[in-house]
Amino acid sequence: MRRIYKAHILYTKEKDRFVVLENGYVAVDADGRVTEVAADLESLGADASKRRNTKTDASQLGADASQLGADASKRRNTKTDASQLGADASKRRNTKTDASELGADASKRRNKPEYDDTEIIDFGDCLLIPAMNDLHVHAAQYRNQGIAMDLELLPWLHNYTFPEEMKYADTEYAKRMYRQFVRDLWRVGTMRTCTFASIHTESTRVLMRLFREAGMGALVGKVGMNRNCPEGLSESVEQMVQGYESLIAEFNEPDALVRPIITPRFIPSCTPEMLRTCGELAVKYHLHVQSHLSENKDEIALVQKLEPESTCYGDAYDRYGLFGQTPTVMAHCVFTENEEMALMKQRGVMVAHCPTSNLNVTTGIAPIRQFLDEGLRVGFGSDISGGHNLSIFQMMVYAIQMSKLHYQRNHARSFLTLSEAFWMATKCGGSFFGKVGSFEPGYEFDALVIDDRDLNHDNYSILERLERFIYLGDDRQIEKRFCRGREIVEPKIG
Amino acid sequence: MRRIYKAHILYTKEKDRFVVLENGYVAVDADGRVTEVAADLESLGADASKRRNTKTDASQLGADASQLGADASKRRNTKTDASQLGADASKRRNTKTDASELGADASKRRNKPEYDDTEIIDFGDCLLIPAMNDLHVHAAQYRNQGIAMDLELLPWLHNYTFPEEMKYADTEYAKRMYRQFVRDLWRVGTMRTCTFASIHTESTRVLMRLFREAGMGALVGKVGMNRNCPEGLSESVEQMVQGYESLIAEFNEPDALVRPIITPRFIPSCTPEMLRTCGELAVKYHLHVQSHLSENKDEIALVQKLEPESTCYGDAYDRYGLFGQTPTVMAHCVFTENEEMALMKQRGVMVAHCPTSNLNVTTGIAPIRQFLDEGLRVGFGSDISGGHNLSIFQMMVYAIQMSKLHYQRNHARSFLTLSEAFWMATKCGGSFFGKVGSFEPGYEFDALVIDDRDLNHDNYSILERLERFIYLGDDRQIEKRFCRGREIVEPKIG
Numbered sequence: 001m002r003r004i005y006k007a008h009i010l011y012t013k014e015k016d017r018f019v020v021l022e023n024g025y026v027a028v029d030a031d032g033r034v035t036e037v038a039a040d041l042e043s044l045g046a047d048a049s050k051r052r053n054t055k056t057d058a059s060q061l062g063a064d065a066s067q068l069g070a071d072a073s074k075r076r077n078t079k080t081d082a083s084q085l086g087a088d089a090s091k092r093r094n095t096k097t098d099a100s101e102l103g104a105d106a107s108k109r110r111n112k113p114e115y116d117d118t119e120i121i122d123f124g125d126c127l128l129i130p131a132m133n134d135l136h137v138h139a140a141q142y143r144n145q146g147i148a149m150d151l152e153l154l155p156w157l158h159n160y161t162f163p164e165e166m167k168y169a170d171t172e173y174a175k176r177m178y179r180q181f182v183r184d185l186w187r188v189g190t191m192r193t194c195t196f197a198s199i200h201t202e203s204t205r206v207l208m209r210l211f212r213e214a215g216m217g218a219l220v221g222k223v224g225m226n227r228n229c230p231e232g233l234s235e236s237v238e239q240m241v242q243g244y245e246s247l248i249a250e251f252n253e254p255d256a257l258v259r260p261i262i263t264p265r266f267i268p269s270c271t272p273e274m275l276r277t278c279g280e281l282a283v284k285y286h287l288h289v290q291s292h293l294s295e296n297k298d299e300i301a302l303v304q305k306l307e308p309e310s311t312c313y314g315d316a317y318d319r320y321g322l323f324g325q326t327p328t329v330m331a332h333c334v335f336t337e338n339e340e341m342a343l344m345k346q347r348g349v350m351v352a353h354c355p356t357s358n359l360n361v362t363t364g365i366a367p368i369r370q371f372l373d374e375g376l377r378v379g380f381g382s383d384i385s386g387g388h389n390l391s392i393f394q395m396m397v398y399a400i401q402m403s404k405l406h407y408q409r410n411h412a413r414s415f416l417t418l419s420e421a422f423w424m425a426t427k428c429g430g431s432f433f434g435k436v437g438s439f440e441p442g443y444e445f446d447a448l449v450i451d452d453r454d455l456n457h458d459n460y461s462i463l464e465r466l467e468r469f470i471y472l473g474d475d476r477q478i479e480k481r482f483c484r485g486r487e488i489v490e491p492k493i494g
Numbered sequence: 495m496r497r498i499y500k501a502h503i504l505y506t507k508e509k510d511r512f513v514v515l516e517n518g519y520v521a522v523d524a525d526g527r528v529t530e531v532a533a534d535l536e537s538l539g540a541d542a543s544k545r546r547n548t549k550t551d552a553s554q555l556g557a558d559a560s561q562l563g564a565d566a567s568k569r570r571n572t573k574t575d576a577s578q579l580g581a582d583a584s585k586r587r588n589t590k591t592d593a594s595e596l597g598a599d600a601s602k603r604r605n606k607p608e609y610d611d612t613e614i615i616d617f618g619d620c621l622l623i624p625a626m627n628d629l630h631v632h633a634a635q636y637r638n639q640g641i642a643m644d645l646e647l648l649p650w651l652h653n654y655t656f657p658e659e660m661k662y663a664d665t666e667y668a669k670r671m672y673r674q675f676v677r678d679l680w681r682v683g684t685m686r687t688c689t690f691a692s693i694h695t696e697s698t699r700v701l702m703r704l705f706r707e708a709g710m711g712a713l714v715g716k717v718g719m720n721r722n723c724p725e726g727l728s729e730s731v732e733q734m735v736q737g738y739e740s741l742i743a744e745f746n747e748p749d750a751l752v753r754p755i756i757t758p759r760f761i762p763s764c765t766p767e768m769l770r771t772c773g774e775l776a777v778k779y780h781l782h783v784q785s786h787l788s789e790n791k792d793e794i795a796l797v798q799k800l801e802p803e804s805t806c807y808g809d810a811y812d813r814y815g816l817f818g819q820t821p822t823v824m825a826h827c828v829f830t831e832n833e834e835m836a837l838m839k840q841r842g843v844m845v846a847h848c849p850t851s852n853l854n855v856t857t858g859i860a861p862i863r864q865f866l867d868e869g870l871r872v873g874f875g876s877d878i879s880g881g882h883n884l885s886i887f888q889m890m891v892y893a894i895q896m897s898k899l900h901y902q903r904n905h906a907r908s909f910l911t912l913s914e915a916f917w918m919a920t921k922c923g924g925s926f927f928g929k930v931g932s933f934e935p936g937y938e939f940d941a942l943v944i945d946d947r948d949l950n951h952d953n954y955s956i957l958e959r960l961e962r963f964i965y966l967g968d969d970r971q972i973e974k975r976f977c978r979g980r981e982i983v984e985p986k987i988g
Binding site: 147148177356359360362363365389401404407460470471472 | 850911
């Protein structure tokens with residue numbers, strides 16, 4: 001069964017601008033992949049007469065006609081009055097897809113076969129955007145989200161973070177907290193998550209099963225650590241290997257939505273033997289790798305002391321086969337400079353930018369504009385519980401704001417724009433999970449339906465509506481969520 | 495009728511620590527002022543047998559027993575397990591009011607008369623905190639909240655801000671937007687607002703009437719501007735005086751919740767004659783004053799050029815009687831330094847710190863720690879639409895984060911703590927409106943009841959619950975709102 005979704009569609013093919021299709025269509029095949037996106041039904045090989053199959057949004061959205069009441073008439077007029085935008089209107093118009101771009105796509109489809117088995121689903125006046133991707137978050141710190149924010153790094157780690165992670169020796173505790181975590185990721189529209197769990201194999205399995213039951217994509221890391229850490233958070237290299245292999249046995253189908261990811265906590269927490277073994281496991285089982293990089297100057301100095309032959313922190317990972325030998329993401333990179341940056345580019349190592357965490361933990365401002373200029377791939381991490389906010393939409397806002405602070409000090413590099421932040425949150429961040437984060441043909445259909453009527457109290461353009469939702473909105477406006485073509489319902493927490 | 499409210503009570507008498515009363519009581523007289531706050535009913539002169547008057551929270555909160563279901567049993571156990579907090583527990587215990595402090599208060603009340611006419615209202619497991627105060631926000635930019643954030647100051651002003659403010663020549667448009675604005679302030683728990691309207695007298699009157707109807711406190715500024723501004727946003731000094739006097743005639747009872755405030759936009763927008771007249775009006779009618787100060791280096795240079803005899807930007811206002819001759823608040827003060835700081839202290843001029851605006855408009859980081867160290871009074875402004883977020887809770891979070899960035903660069907001054915930010919949002923910010931922002935005896939009872947059960951998925955301490963609500967919460971957890979002792983219901987927008 002092919003499905004065609006109609007809505008106001010926004011996504012980013014490139015970082016510099018949005019594709020905006022007012023009342024556009026996206027077609028998704030039975031495997032959950034986008035086949036086409038178009039301004040009209042005809043170019044999708046679905047003639048308009050088939051629209052009798054249309055499910056109207058009113059019943060789907062749980063909003064019966066009486067509820068919409070007087071509002072419904074107002075909402076019909078969604079086009080922005082260009083004169084209202086004044087001189088700027090011409091500039092903003094350029095952010096919409098121009099006809100030639102769609103034309104090129106349309107011509108390719110001219111001789112498409114007719115589809116008999118097509119359902120057309122109309123989301124009315126809602127926005128349809130790619131779902132969010134979170135590239136760095138500590139699931140086993142979820143209880144501590146938003147507390148102890150007045151503490152500095154060391155007392156925070158020793159009094160809050162490590163004691164909390166130790167509790168995950170108890171799989172019942174893990175189940176209770178991880179259910180909240182997965183449900184809340186669902187709430188904020190994050191359909192793919194790359195996360196640290198804890199050292200505990202069975203609790204990690206609990207989390208992976210919860211993601212799988214929910215139908216949400218995840219790379220889940222059993223954490224490797226065996227030095228400079230408290231007694232209860234250390235295990236031997238052999239235990240680590242056994243744990244990973246047991247998870248791999250259950251979860252490592254190549255196309256699975258939920259897979260293990262090799263996760264040395266960071267170099268100071270892992271002996272050379274553990275690091276080497278992590279690198280070997282990644283290659284042997286074709287697993288992704290995640291860790292922390294250059295978050296803090298003291299940390300960098302410590303790594304240099306522990307790995308005196310390394311030329312930079314990134315090089316220390318590289319020597320253990322943990323820096324792009326398989327797809328790799330590194331969180332923070334606040335102090336990543338020339339040589340490390342070049343190595344990341346060469347190896348295709350991604351950056352997980354965690355702006356709220358960098359503020360809360362008094363880290364600093366990562367040079368994101370420079371990373372983008374150098375061609376590095378950058379996505380977002382909520383980094384709970386260093387970060388306090390699980391929403392990747394809020395990471396966009398913070399990233400733009402941090403980048404403006406950079407700009408305020410040095411006008412040589414412009415600040416991040418909304419389309420760049422959106423691209424990082426969707427297409428670029430999603431690339432760590434495969435063809436995820438765009439509505440271009442071939443991409444997995446990970447999507448959010450945004451019903452922003454409560455934010456939309458005047459005639460805003462489609463793009464202004466998206467901007468307002470990103471800056472002001474929250475999970476209340478997320479009406480539906482899709483991952484790999486499937487609608488994802490709210491995961492149960494009880 | 496005296497009312498006694500029972501809940502977990504948190505407020506700040508001083509900036510350095512919270513007063514926390516687990517299952518405490520606050521008594522409010524018929525005029526809406528706090529008479530006492532205590533750990534037990536007996537010391538309020540209300541003996542426990544009178545608790546049969548208690549309204550239970552279940553019916554009040556609209557949560558019937560069946561809705562609470564399994565959860566209710568869990569919530570009964572609200573005490574934090576000290577062992578969970580580990581080494582830190584002892585430190586955190588100190589944040590609770592120690593018995594001696596309450597003891598001192600209790601002794602004063604020992605010979606209190608019995609009150610016959612007392613109603614006791616039990617908010618169960620909810621938190622009870624002072625309501626929020628917003629010291630700087632542009633009501634007439636409300637439509638533009640969260641759009642055009644990629645623009646720099648000048649195109650933003652000329653293409654979005656000025657055209658929007660011009661629309662307020664139409665009182666019907668004003669009514670539609672201002673209703674949203676007042677309703678949304680209500681939503682986020684802001685019970686006192688010091689706001690810029692526009693130059694338009696009749697639209698300003700509309701806004702003041704909406705605040706009055708809602709029962710919420712406000713200082714509302716008809717904006718004075720007559721140079722360096724577009725045609726439609728300029729009026730003569732005579733028109734300004736007439737407009738102010740017409741508003742004063744309707745609104746200037748000394749004890750009114752809603753009053754006009756003298757509001758020259760800023761020095762570059764006002765001729766010397768307009769500035770002088772503003773100063774005279776403030777003194778003549780005992781009105782507060784608000785404006786902008788030292789937000790931007792170009793602005794400061796322009797003021798120096800326009801007012802060559804002034805020794806600093808603040809001194810320029812001072813020469814026109816607009817710098818503390820009556821209670822004065824100045825927004826931003828990002829580049830306020832030694833001389834200006836000293837003059838502000840001398841004159842008692844308050845700072846409205848607008849952290850999100852300063853980030854969005856690429857302004858910089860205001861030296862808040864230094865202001866506090868110098869003894870200046872500092873509150874928060876959401877500064878819509880330079881700021882994008884109306885919630886003063888979020889201003890606390892941003893202020894702490896910005897202050898951490900400062901700290902990260904210069905460890906000489908510590909970063910703001912949660913209690914300091916809370917004190918700025920409540921007792922210090924509230925001081926611009928009178929005795930507002932605390933639960934100490936004599937203070938007007940402006941309060942929020944926080945039902946945080948959906949954030950509260952483990953055993954957190956009362957203070958951790960407040961911290962989580964501030965960092966993660968939103969209007970959904972604000973169960974009730976009080977202004978000057980009266981419960982404020984949701985203002986109608988239709």
